[in-house]
Structure formats: C-alpha cells, structure tokens
Amino acid sequence: MMIGKMNGHFRLMLAGAALSAMVFAAPALAATPADTLVQAWAIDDTITLDPAESFELSPAEFLGNAYDMLVRLDISDTTKVRPGVAESWTVSDDGLTYTFKLKPGLKFASGNPITAKDVAWSFERVVKLDKSPAFILTQFGLTKDNVTEKAKAVDDGTFVFTVDKSYAPSFVLNCLTATVGAVMDSKLVLEHVAPVTPTDEYKFDNDFGNGWLKTGYAGSGPFKIRDWRANEILVLERNDNYYGDKPALARVIYRHVKESATQRLMLEAGDIDVARNLEPGDLEAISKKADLTTTSAPKGTVYYISLNQKNENLAKPEVRQALKYLVDYDAIGSTLIKGIGEIRQTYQAKGVLGALDSNPFTFDVAKAKELLEKAGLKDGFTVTMDVRNTQPVTGIAESFQQTVGQAGIKLEIIPGDGKQTLTKYRARNHDMYIGQWGMDYWDPNSNAETFTSNPNNADDGTVKTLAWRNAWDVPELTEKTKAALLERDNDKRATMYKELQQAALDTSPFLLIFQQTEVAGLRGNVKNYKLGPNFDSNFVAPVTKE
Amino acid sequence: MSTADTQTPARRANKRASAILKAIASFVVIVGTTYLGLLAVTFFIGRVVPIDPVLAIVGDRAPAHVVERTREEMGFNLPYYHQFYLYVKGVLSGDFGTSVLTTNPVMADIRRVFPATMELATVGTIIGAALGIPLGVLAAVKRGSLADQIVRIIGLIGYSVPIFWLGLLALLVFYARLGWTAGPGRIDVVFEYTFTPITGFFLLDAVLNRDRAAFKDIFAHIILPASLLGYFSLAYISRMTRSFMLNELSQEYIVAARAKGLSETRIIWGHALRNAAVPLVTVIALSYAGLLEGSVLTETVFAWPGLGLYITNSLQNADMNAVLGGTIVIGSVFIALNLLSDLLYRLLDPRTRIR
DSSP, rough: OOHHHHHHHHHHHHHHHHHHHHTOOSSSSOOOOEEEEEEEEEEEEEEOOOOTOOOOOOHHHHHHHHHBBEEEEEEEEETTTEESEEEEEEEESSSSSEEEEETOOOOTTTBBBOOOHHEEEEHHHHHHHOOOOOOOHHTOOOTTTTHHEEEEEETTEEEEEOSOOOOOOOHHHHTTTSSSOOOOHHHHTTOOOOOOOOOSOOOBOTTTTTTHHHTTTOOOOOOEEEEEETTEEEEEEEEOOOOOOOSSSSEEEEEOOOHHHHHHHHHHHHHHHHHOOOOOOHHHHHHHHHEEEEEEEEEEEEEEEEOOOOSSTTHHHHHHHHHHSOOOHHIIIIIIIITTTEEEOOOSSSTTOOOOOOOOOOOHHOOOOOOHHHTTTTTTOEEEEESSOOTHHHHHEEEHHHHHHHHOOOEEEEEEEEEHHHHHHHEEETTTTEEEESSSSSSHHHHHHHOOSSSSSSSSSOOOOOOTTTTTTHHHHHHHHHHTOOOOOOHHHHHHHHHHHHHHHOOEEEEEEEEEEEEEEEEETTOOOOSSGGGGOOOOOOOOEO | OOHHHHHHHHHHHHHHHHHHHHHHHHHHHHHHHHHHHHHHHHHHHHHSSOOOHHHHHHOTTHHHHHHHHHHHTTTTSSOOHHHHHHHHHHTTTOOOBBTTTTBHHHHHHHHHHHHHHHHHHHHHHHHHHHHHHHHHHHHHHTTSHHHHHHHHHHHHHHHSSOOOHHHHHIIIIIIIIIISSSSSSSGGGGGGOOOSSSSOOOOHHHTTTTTTHHHHHHHHHHHHHHHHHHHHHHHHHHHHHHHHHHHHHTHHHHEEEEEEEHOOOOOOOOIIHHHHHHHHHHHHHHHHHHHHTTOOOHHTTOOOOOHHHHHHHHTTTTTHHHHHHHHHHHHHHHHHHHHHHHHHHHHOOOOGGGO
16 A cells, blocks of 8 residues: 555656646747757867868858958859959960959958958968968969969059969969958958968968967858857858858858758758758758758869789779779669769869869770670689768669679778778778769869879878879870869860860779759748859858848 | 773774775876876877877868978877877866867867766666666566566667667657657757857756747657667666565565564565665666766667767767777776766665765
C-alpha cells in the first residue's frame, strides 16, 4: 500500500516534468525578423576575414558582399568585368600600364573617403604580407621592394598599376576582381596595426593590421561585417555609406549549421530563410513543398579522377584514354550528383572565358578493352585509389571501381580523411586520386595553369600544379599556357584555351567528371536571391522579403 | 606520567597530518604523471598521423613558398622531441598555443565553447538523475513486474538507438511538427543584439540580465538536446540504481527494519537508497563527465557550439593545438570529477574518512 503511495509520487513527478516542458514551449511556427535574412550554412572554413589572407569559400562570400574592388565580375556576362570602385580604366599601348579613374566622392563604411592612396596601400599590404592569395597580384611582377612604385596613386582619383609583361588585359582585370584586390580603408586599418619584430622572413615592423582584420572590417561594400564568431555566426549589416543601390534588408545573418537534415527542418519551420548545404534527398523534398523554393548556379569547381604518371601502367597513353571510357557518366549524373552537379569532361568551368563545352566520352567497355589491349594490358592490372570519406566522391569511386572491373582492372579503394588523402596526393605517393579543384580567381589561366602546365617535374619542383602532382611532364603545353597569358586579343586568347582543353581531353591523366552546382533552399517569401558563378559573387544586396 | 598522556594526542595529530600530507603528495604525483602521459600520447599521435599540419593552416591552394615559410614558422621541421619539449614548456607557462582554425589562443576558444557543453551536460544530467533514480528504485522495488519491464525497455532503447537518429526524430516531432520546442542552436537570432552573455552559461546569464524573454527562448532551445542527453544518462543511471537497490534490499538490515515496523517509504528512501547512494555518486559523476566531453553527434544535429563539435572539427582539420588543449580540459574534468566523487564518498560514507 505504501508502494501505491509511491507510485502516486512518480506520477506527480512525471506530470510535473511534462507540464514544465509545455509551459516553456515556444509558439508553433517561428519566423525570422522581416528586415533580416537568416541563412544556415557550414561556415567552418572561415579562418580569417582579412582579404589579404582569406582564400576559402565561405569568407569569399562575406568579403564579396562587404568589400568593393577596383573592378567586379559582370554577372550577366561572366567573361567580362564591370566597374567597382573604379569608374573607368585605360591600358597603355605596350600593355604594361593600367590607369584607373576612381568614382568621385566615394566613402568607406567608416565615413573616410576612398582615395587612390587606399587602393595603392591595399596592394602594398597584400604583397608585403605575402599570404596564400598574394600570388594573384604578385604574378604581375610585384615584389616587396617594387610594389610602392608599381601600384601607385598619382592623385586622389587616379591609380596606376604597372605590370611586368604585356599580359592579356582580360587576365589582369579578372584577377583584380578577386577578394585579394579588396580596397581597404587605410586610415582605419592603420589605427589598428600591431608592432612586429622584423625577421629574415618578414622584414617589416608592423603587421599591416592583419591581426585586427582577422575579425575586423575596413571596407566599402553594400554590407559591413558586424560580427563573426568562428563556427557559430557571422552578421552582415547594411552599410549606409554605400554609394550604389542600398540593400533592402538591414542585415544578413549566417548561422553555422552543418547538417543537411537539420537545415531542412529549420527551413521548414521558418527559423531560417535560406538553407545552403542541402544534400540531394533533402533538396528534392524541399522542392516539393508549396511554401519553399530552390535555386542553383554552376560554380567554378570541377571534380576529377587523376592518374599518377609515376605508375607505369597509368603512364601509358592508351590506358589514360581507356579509363576515360570507363566512367559511367550517365549513371553518376542521374543519381550521385543529381541537382548538385553537372557532367563536364573539360577542366574549365562553364561560363569562364574560353571554356570548351565538349563531353566526348561515354561509358564504353568494348572501346576501353580495345585500348587496353593496344597498351599490352589485355588482362587488366591492379591499382589503388585514394578516396576521402565524403559524398559524392565515395559514391563515384565505388561506381568507378565497378565499371573499371568490367574491363579487367582491379581497383582497390583506400579510404581516408580529407586532409590525409590530400597529404599523400601532394607528396605524389598515390596511384589514382579523386578530388576537386576550385578556381583561384575567375580567369581561364587559373585552371589552365594547374591542369596543363608543369614547369619543373622534379620531385623538388617549386610550382606544384595538379599536373606536377600527377608527374605529368608537358613542356609544350606549359609553354602554350604561358603564351595564352600574353595574347591580348580576347578571341584568340579564348581559342588558345579551347585548344589546351582539347589536348587535355586527348592526352591528359585527368578524368574530369562534373562541375559543381551550388544549391540553396529558400522560404517562399525570399525574392531576388541569386547565386553567382563564384562565391564572391553570391550577392545578397538585391534580396528582399515579402 | 602525565607527559605520556599529553604526548599521545600530539603524536596522533602528527601522524594524522603526515597521513594527509602523504595523501596530498601521492595525489599530486598521480595527477602530474597522468597529465604528462596524456600530453605525450596525444602529442605523438597527433604528430604521427599522416596529415601535413601546414595544410590545415594555409589550405590546398597556397603556393609552395608560403607552405615552406609556414612550416618554418610553426616549427614543424624540428625533431619531434624538440617540438614536444617546446610544447610542454608552453603549457607550463599557461600557453596552449593557437588554434589554426579559429586563429584564437586555444584556451580562449575553449573558454567560449566549454560553457555551452557544460550547460547542456548539467541540464542533461539533472534530467537523467531526477528521472533515472526514481525509475531505478521503482524497478527494483517492483522487481519482475510490468513496471520493471517497462523501465528495462526504456533503458534498452536509450542504450541501443543511435543518438543521431533519435535527435533528428526528436527535432522532427517536437520542433518541426508540434512546434513545442525551439530548433537547433542555443538562442534565437532575434536576441543576437539584446542578449549579452556574461558567464557563457546562457540560462544563468538570462537570470542575471533579468531577461525573461531570453530565458524562455534559451530554455526552449536547451530542453530538447538536454532531454536527449538526459535520456541516455537516464538509461544508464536507472539500470545502475536498480542493481544497487536490489543489492541493498536483500541485506539483513532491511529485514531488521521491516521487523521493527518501519514504514516501507522510510525503508526504501531513507535506508536502502541512502546506502545505494554511495556508488551511485560515482555513476552519476562518470556519466556527467561523459557528457562534458561533448556529445559530438548531439552537438552536430542541434548545431550546438560546444566542445565536442570544436574538437571533432579541429581533429578533422589536423588542428593539433586545439585537439591537445581540448584533451587536457577533458582530462582535467575527469580528474576533478573523480576527486569530487571521492570527497562526496567521504561525506556520505563515514567509513572512508581519514582518521
């Protein structure tokens, strides 16, 4: 009977717990504030917000929205550029001097005026800090010693940039659209420089504000960066000093949410307006909901399988071609990368100058067998492939393992963590590798240089392009890639890149598979949300909410 | 003769003091070697994994000269023993290095993420203990009955269902369908500008700020992941409580108490549970420590910016300073909780007190 009493206690306790949960429960459908766009996105690749150092994907989007460059990529025709801070520009007849006229009366978010001196100082700090993306500017012959001469303010409204060779103007201008070319508020940054003891490696007595800018902001874009907490949140706020069309929304909040299924639930519940890391299944479910929509854009990242030429079987030209016939492109395209990618067999991303739209290979076992027989490998061979543990590459690797098996090739998959397989790849210790490559800057030279040039194939070579990583020694293509840089006629330049891509199709150890498509799921009331061809042109300024 | 009388208590006090000193000394030695072992093992595992740490810092696309310069700057080209020496030297002066992912000092990062995990674990453990102990007692008292079977099944589900799946299911039901709780994250974005954390324990901060709306929102956010963690510790705690209680209930003193005519409530709660409480403290402390490690999957599903997510993320990116720092914190938590449960033992069980 006492036990009966105790049961009463239990019931009371349980009821109490349930009741307290209900009392505190939130109202049903949450909604984000009307003047705020909330996006869920895996932003853990953001390690710094300094344009001179940042070289990853998510910060490119933040910097692209919060900073302005001399020139910007023209979204309506991505083979061209449009004015940014610069109003107009001229190129001297010898192709060495670029003169930029700045738009008059512009201001940074801080209220400081934008002058050519700010532009020159921005170039100077990039070159002197010499972080990962600095080569985008230093490849024009800028050094720590000559940068103040070569990138110079003539007066407050005129900036002159002198390059060392007569490059194709499209190449120079395309490179200046990269986030590393952001125009920095020199007055503001100079208030935050930290002293540094000069060393042999770094000869300057201050850090050019690099420490402060890891989380700080000194730009002039339509939004300013208000707050960033690593792996948590990034907040953009409308910049009222912006000269162009002011954003309709007061702020854009990026919340770090990694999981696709979680993002989908939050989008359905109305806690976020945009979901950015949706996997094919969740994307499909969202596209079927009446109050939700999706949007997508091809991005400058291509996925490929590469063959190390140090492996004597893979070094045979017939084997390289045979393997290109052993990828089941149709099956991969219709299942594994459905909605998140598009089959593409050339290495230039769609939309970039000189991109060759050609997919000559189909899955053809007979043809592949024929080629293998020519190579003297009628009975196939055994080979390994390093594969990192993420989709869709694991799925593609498994499909490839099965399809090459039909031609007698025994493929052993070595699974590994991303950084681990990459370390092995960079040391040229692989047989086959499946990976992706994102463009460094929006110009065909970026991918041409890595896929079809290899200045020094020695193990201690200093220019470690993808061709080098696969020990593909191609002096002729290397020369041609260089020559394309100096071709000042845009049409001729485009043709040269097409020829390089054709050569890669015919002979390279790269099996290009697909170009990545970026997708986003949206609440129905979000309008004018458009993804760009690269991350720094995912502009959020035009977005409105109904 | 009187000297003998006065000397004995003094000698006894001396003996006692030296026993305490000895206990402290052995404790320090044990903790010291544990820490050193922890450091050495994590450090060398971190160095022998076939991942280039420079890759984590500069990324795949960095030019070769930047890679080399960074390797030089970070001291990765020194011999391992030298790197270890430098690391231990840094740790002894309170410098755990800088995380390459967040570029903050590791301890600053951990100070930021640990409260999130600790808050979740604390609420989770409270839920787990508050429900697990009564359920365990019920199961023991009504051994073999339907109630016992139900408790057993609840525990079994808690043990065997993957938390990842259960988390998503809970979100789907309570957040997406019913709208009873808030979604992933610690706090709604609308509080981003009005709510300022003080201690990092948001529930406490809301009380300190006297911000009723924020408290409600934070509670609505924490209740689901905390209940989930609570459920898992409930499964463990209720099983352990049941077996401890069964053990106590079969003791002769219980029969004696019944013979004395004590009420059943008093026998169960006042005598049996009181004695079962001693080992239970260890069980609860260990399950609390387990939750403090940061439940990686729960934190992933609920986008909870805690220690588990931080360490996993660092590990995947070969950010060894952050991993080492995190390991030391977790190690400290285990050592501290073990110590705490030792002290609680002494409070609960007079036999273990030093005489």
